[in-house]
Every structure is written in C-alpha cells, then in structure tokens.
Amino acid sequence: MKLSNFHFELPEELMAEYPAEHRDESRLMVLHRDTQKIEHKLFKDVINYFNEGDVMILNNTKVFPARMFGNKEKTGARIEVFLLRELNAENRLWDVLVDPARKIRIGNKLFFGEDDSLVAEVIDNTTSRGRTLRFLYDGPYDEFRKKLLELGETPLPKLIKRDVEASDEERYQTIFAKHEGAVAAPTAGLHFSKHLLKRLEIKGIDFAETTLHVGLGTFSPVEVEDLSKHKMDSEQIRIPETSADMINNAIETKKRICAVGTTVMRTVESCVSASQRLNSFEGWTNKFIFPPFEFSIANSMITNFHTPKSTLLMQAAAFGGYDFVMEAYQVAIKEKYKFHTYGDAMLII
Known part of the structure; x- marks a missing residue:
C-alpha cells in the first residue's frame, strides 16, 4: 500500500464546519463487510446493530483548551x-x-x-x-x-476555518470524557448523546472504557509514499483490567465488539496477548495501522469520514477492506455526507 492509494478528491463544501444540531442525528453509513452492502441511516439507528452482551469500547480522554x-x-x-x-x-x-x-x-x-x-x-x-x-x-x-x-481555547482543528464559538466547548468533547490530556477529540465518540447511551445500556450493551490522549501525531501528514516508512508520534494509553476482562469475556462468548473510533482501535491493537486476548496496560503507543492488517480484538468499528491520505482513512480501509471503503467514500461524496471532525459517521460490521 502506498500513500497515493489513499488520494481522492474531496469537495470543500463537504468539510463540516459545525456539528449536527443533535449529537445522535448526524448521518450514519453502515458497511456490511460480508455482503458488501451499504446502508444509509441516522446515528441513533446504531442501536439496531447491537444486542445484549455486545461491547462498545470508548475512549474517555478529555480535551483540554490547548x-x-x-x-x-x-x-x-x-x-x-x-x-x-x-x-x-x-x-x-x-x-x-x-x-x-x-x-x-x-x-x-x-x-x-x-x-x-x-x-x-x-x-x-x-x-x-x-x-x-x-x-x-x-x-x-x-x-x-x-x-x-x-x-486557553478549544483547539478546533485548523481545517475548521471559522472562529471558536461558545458551543464548541461542549460539542468538541464526548459526553463520557473523564481524563484530561488530549489536544484533539476522539471524534467517533462525539455522536453519542446521553439519551442514546441510556437506550444502549437498557438494551444490555456493555461499555468498556479505555484512554488514549490524542496528540497531533494522529493528524500529522504522511510524507512518505511507502507507508511502512511512516512513523506515528507516541500517545499515552491506558486499558484498565476491568475493561480488558469485559472485552475478553465478549471474545470468548463471540459477541460483537465495537471500537468507537480509530484511537480505540489503535489502543486495543497495541495490547494484544500471544493468545489473541487483550492485556490491561498503561504506557505509550505509536502503532500505525494500514492495509493489510490482522485485527485481533474488535470485530466492528465506528469512525468518521476522514480526509484524503490521512492515517485515519488508512486504518478504516485496513478494517473494512481497501476497495470497499474507498468505494464507500465515493458514495459518501455523491450522497453529500459531511467529513472530518464534526462530520458524519460510518459503522463497519
């Protein structure tokens, strides 16, 4: 895989300047890897793809006004x-x-x-x-x-061209943010509202919390054509034992395990044991995931629509399949999905 494999033309008007009015009402594209089918939903419909005992892994990092x-x-x-x-x-x-x-x-x-x-x-x-x-x-x-x-002020990414507004202080933070240390929000988590989390909980979905303090390395441009030569900046991570146990139990019982965001996927894939289970861990990771890659922990993933040539797009393509994800991006452009931090979401199952 080369950097040029991840180039596509992204119309400027599809870069989201503002979030959806309600967190859980952004659009959701669902990618079925087995049938190669694509569905168009609202984010709150995500509940229909999960059942009792399934696990969603969240990143509880909190953005500080950097x-x-x-x-x-x-x-x-x-x-x-x-x-x-x-x-x-x-x-x-x-x-x-x-x-x-x-x-x-x-x-x-x-x-x-x-x-x-x-x-x-x-x-x-x-x-x-x-x-x-x-x-x-x-x-x-x-x-x-x-x-x-x-x-300090809320560190909205530079690709959002407008000035920071009062509402960004709340909206550029997940509702489950706890541990301060990120300079950018884990964006897949921004789509969850309190109401949706409650509905998921009532349905019996479990939540495993992890922490990855997002640094700017996540967004650093890749400047080498050969992806194996790209080095990610290190970011601090933590997987508590309670979360590792919950996830390992779900692996044993063959439940759906969903990484909510690329940061979560990188965190869990950095801590895989020899027996393909998740280890608890506290330290740093500089894991860079791009195709081809064998995933060990999560079997589904929520992520936003990312910019061309970004490491985030590369990870989504590694998980969903390069051809399928790149085709889905062309569909997203045609259907006018919103991209980047405040944009719409994709569920890959």
Whole structure:
C-alpha cells in the first residue's frame, strides 16, 4: 500500500464546519463487510446493530483548551501557542507548537492574557515547528493549571476555518470524557448523546472504557509514499483490567465488539496477548495501522469520514477492506455526507 492509494478528491463544501444540531442525528453509513452492502441511516439507528452482551469500547480522554494566543516581547507580534504535552510539572515545562515558527528563537519571552499575567520563555527548539517553553509562574501548581485553562481555547482543528464559538466547548468533547490530556477529540465518540447511551445500556450493551490522549501525531501528514516508512508520534494509553476482562469475556462468548473510533482501535491493537486476548496496560503507543492488517480484538468499528491520505482513512480501509471503503467514500461524496471532525459517521460490521 502506498500513500497515493489513499488520494481522492474531496469537495470543500463537504468539510463540516459545525456539528449536527443533535449529537445522535448526524448521518450514519453502515458497511456490511460480508455482503458488501451499504446502508444509509441516522446515528441513533446504531442501536439496531447491537444486542445484549455486545461491547462498545470508548475512549474517555478529555480535551483540554490547548490553543493559546500570546505576544512576543519587544515586537508585540501575535503568536499562537499550541500546548502539546507537559514535560515537567514542577518546572512548568511544555512541548508546544508555535505559529509563526520563524519568528521565535531560544530566549524569547511570550506574554499571555490581557494583563500579561502569564509569561513563558522559549528554552529549546526541538523540531522545525516545535519548541519547549518554560512558564514563569511562581504560584501553586493548581493555580498555574487554572490559569492555562482560563487563557486557553478549544483547539478546533485548523481545517475548521471559522472562529471558536461558545458551543464548541461542549460539542468538541464526548459526553463520557473523564481524563484530561488530549489536544484533539476522539471524534467517533462525539455522536453519542446521553439519551442514546441510556437506550444502549437498557438494551444490555456493555461499555468498556479505555484512554488514549490524542496528540497531533494522529493528524500529522504522511510524507512518505511507502507507508511502512511512516512513523506515528507516541500517545499515552491506558486499558484498565476491568475493561480488558469485559472485552475478553465478549471474545470468548463471540459477541460483537465495537471500537468507537480509530484511537480505540489503535489502543486495543497495541495490547494484544500471544493468545489473541487483550492485556490491561498503561504506557505509550505509536502503532500505525494500514492495509493489510490482522485485527485481533474488535470485530466492528465506528469512525468518521476522514480526509484524503490521512492515517485515519488508512486504518478504516485496513478494517473494512481497501476497495470497499474507498468505494464507500465515493458514495459518501455523491450522497453529500459531511467529513472530518464534526462530520458524519460510518459503522463497519
């Protein structure tokens, strides 16, 4: 499989700028791998494809407001800072992306907030776009984190061209988000409403929670034609023992196990035992899934419609079958499905 195998023309008007009015009323395309049949539904119809004892695996990561705007000392130039990950809590060290990158050098100071209440110093140029910042804040750590939350805004992906609105704070977060640490939402989970979760629960579907703190690596462009040469950034994951037990029990009893999103699929496929069961785990993964790939845990998957040449599309194609998924994408374009973060969903069974 080569990068060029995943190119297709995506009309700009199909990129979703806003989510559906109600979470569970986005459109849902259902792909049946056995019959190669495609159905068109609403997301809340997903309940009809699952029965008592089936398991849905959720990613309970929570997005933090990672995008901040500051001003450079002396020149006052406006600089966007995207918080990627905390390196050292005690020393207030963070890995960040800065834009425009060419204006920032080691030793530069950046001021945040209307009253310049937070100051950071650039202490390292780690990559061409990345920097390490030390925030100069003397107060307690809790106060510092509160300050970051106050000054940060919801980190909508750059492909959404509009400004962040108040409603994004809620809608760019799954309703089961618990553990803060992601800089992007696990988008397949955004379609679940409280009402739909309750209906699934009443029907006897079980929910296994896992965590993958989504980093920007998930969205980094693939820049090599030979996919085996692409390296994913590492992201932090956790599979509690209770979730692993629930999923392994469903494997034993031949139930439907659904990975809700590419992040969940990468998490579980990173932790497969020699006997093709799921191990509990806490650590990091840089697993990159592209065709051909033998899946061990989930036998169904919910995912959004992804952009051309993205690692997310490659994973969907690995699971649904390359030809079938690429054909489904052409159907989606013809039927005007919405793509990307706030777009519509696909269920592959």
